[in-house]
Amino acid sequence: MKQLPFMGIICTVMLFIVYRTTNYQFRQTEIDKRLNPFYPWKDTGVVSTTLDSLPRGIIQARSDLELKPLWSKSSSKSKVNVSSSHNLLAIPVGIKQKSNVDDIVQKFLSENFTIMLFHYDGNVDGWRDLEWSKKAIHIVAHNQTKWWFAKRFLHPAVVSLYDYIFLWDEDLGVENFHPGRYLKIVKSEGLEISQPALGPNSTEIHHKITARVRTNKFHRRIWDVRGSAKCTEDSKGPPCTGFVEGMAPVFSRSAWHCAWHLIQNDLIHGWGMDMKLGYCAQGDPSKNVGVVDSEYIVHKGIQTLGGASRKASSPEELTKKHTVDMRVEVRRQSTSELQIFKKRWEQAVEEDKDWVDPFIRKQRQAVQDDDKNWVDPLTRKRKRTRQQNQRLHI
Template sequence: MKASKSWRSLMMKQHLLFDVGVCGAKMRQLPFMGVVCIIMLFIIYRTTNYQHQQTEMDSKFYPFYTLKDSGVGTSSLNALPHGIIEAKSDLELKPLWATSSSKSEVSVRSSYNLLAMPVGIKQKQNVDTIVQKFLSENFTIILFHYDGNLDGWRDLAWSREAIHIVAHNQTKWWFAKRFLHPAIVSIYDYIFLWDEDLGVEKFHPGRYLRIVKSEGFEISQPALDPNSTGIHHRITIRNRMKRFHRRVYDARGSTKCSDASEGPPCTGFVEGMAPVFSRSAWHCAWHLIQNDLVHGWGMDMKLGYCAQGDRTKKVGVVDSEYVVHQSIQTLGGSSARKVPKLEETVKRHTVDVRSEIRRQSTIELQTFTERWERAVKGDKRWVDPFPSTRRRKVRRNRSNSRRQSNV
């Protein structure tokens, strides 16, 4: 029995010594594990911080570019080191080689702005007048030649400084959708997308932009001289007593415009002949342009959704810098006359091209409206930011429900 007890006592002592040793070993390992944990946390922090910095840099340098927009999967760029990826571009001309004279001509511009116009050779003189005004303010110029005539512009001194794109019988919106992608024009603070038939004698782009910036307009247009032809909306007419205006007051007709009005054509509206977009507003507007609807009818009523906020404040018409809209119809026709005479058309036994264009524009307006309504209905997460349109939608749904119940 004594031998058995002594054996048990010995075994217990050995177990106790073993446990103490293990505990001591663990205690000795704690500082080491702590160091390992600190190192791992530091690595995780540095990695997360690097990813955050890269995201910030991407948002700064490539503000409007996403792989989703490009239609290409992310795996297509995996073979490139991230730092070499150039996701944006611009329309600035680059010299083929550097000379002493070209180096001296290079100047650092505080801002970049773009004027883009569809042009035909018959409006060369008027376009020259417009471009001269904008060049004096260091604008980049891009001309969309819808008549195919490029050689006729070579004698103008500024022609070699401009970007020329040629496509027969295409519209302003067709050109804009294909050549003014947000990733291409992200360098420009403001994009002027103008028609060629605007008189600019009373317009100065520098003064215009100072007003736009001071008032925070994301989408704007110069007011139209009351003597202009082709005025379709009262809000675009110049008010001689103001520098700018955001709304119009009109009690005539079916559309009553007052302080209670919250949307087009009373407020938050510009027309399609001379819109001016901020960089952010253009990013939205470019996505609103339908690729196959080239006349753009109906889109002006929805531009307020791209105003980056309250369209009654962010959309405006500048009165002190105004233009004359000459309403010259050239696209699709053989002359620059304002209105073709019906009897001459009949005599020539030819198609009235302008009537066909107007018919196509009307069809596109209906298609655009249907697409908008279908998109609103299909996007369950989208909430209309403007109360007036929400209320109209509710009233329309109630009316449709009552009509169906009465059937």
Template structure:
């Protein structure tokens, strides 16, 4: 099944498998919008695993059969392939490939704010995958599908709750597969102009007929800021709905009731001078902003 948000359906007709595929087109929609409407668990029940991937992923060295064999052998219900750190846009350190490992399930960052250690029991330290390339078992997908909200099309916040669908202990049943890895090219195909990152990314953008031609238009409106703001609003809405649903159900007992880092903060990440990725301490971020404002002096009008 191929979802088209850009109207470029005919551009895929030269693929040998295209006539046998189901093509669904809705302009400017996200994969989670499509998934909620067209990937009902009963519809895809014949499949053991569901790949729900973004389009800007390099899979030249990825082998799906080997990946699924590892996923089954390791007892993973939810997983993602690791990201090649040298050639990928990385948002979360947990997803970076560990070359000496077959699979890793947790991140160790030391001590301090938002640190991850061997005793961490939940996201973003363990029991978590990124939403760009998740793979679900049949049972995990049935659970996840019911958590997807019809009107929250960017699905921010859902990643923090995937562990509830892991059919067991999330720190064991959710993992990153290192031996079968991918590249995240970081092409912003929804909302406007691409980042001027590398010549290779620009070449890929110009040759990928799946992308809307307007992305190459120098006069095209860049709405990525609006999309990110919408995503943050959706994150807050999803979190409120979760808390309200949990509070209203007298039978609900949270199996993972522990103190976790703030959901609103886990999306903030910065690159250190040595190339390491680290979460941004919100208090430090606010202090830096206050320092900049002080340096500028008072606002002047007139």
């Protein structure tokens, strides 16, 4: 009986140690996640100690897409020449658009871009007669979109060598586009996410902000009171400002790091993502996202992924129709994925209590600048919550 108080003290001490250890592990995990954004340990089940068996100096966290020779022509141990390219052009391609893709690539070769082709039709041999093809990176997967390819083959750690990443469609006309001049504008204006404007001969212009303004070098927003999406001085977000479309986006290295994480692994069409790309602008989307007018392209709107209508391949299909329009099926899947993406975004915003919408933050800052005594109630509430949590940990 005399040992009971002593055992109680021991149990209390043990519980305290367990609590402190658990709390330390939690904090360490959070630090690991911040310091190693490319490796989501919690999601993969891999713990941060998996590299402890290696000497720290041997770890190479970065890679690139540069081709390496199997041998050196020189007998001496001279350094292998490394391409001076620091920018990447990645395009999903089918053999039917070979001529147009060749026109695009020829423009970028003059600026020493690394070229990466995503072959969604499986035909790689048909490109071998092009001189630049042997130096390009070829990835093959049947009937996959460029977002599917990008998520799997453009990991931020792999493309961290490149200053800018052009993730373009194959049906773009580049007669009036020069990548070197384009990048000079992007760099001088601090555009983290951009696209060339669409010329007047483009088949479809879905959002007016992407249309070329002949008198401008570039623009970041539009004013338009016509149609359902009215863009006024009070408009603070897409598609009036902070917006580029999905057919020809250009990302800085930092913006791509964010955009890669935004791409959903299971939603391959990427519908709706263009409305959220501004959140990856590394700052104010209304300033860091823009459309370049002086270097513009033509969107031809050629639909190839999924192919044209095909003959029915089963008795069940024959009883319904003689042909199956795969483009209709692609559109139906795209629309379904759009709704899923919207719901995921809404749920993520609801669950992350510390997240502040940068588009809304700008509006709040404007109000605060006008009223020096005004305090954002959301900020006040979160500050109070943090103070309460800190007191609990003391």
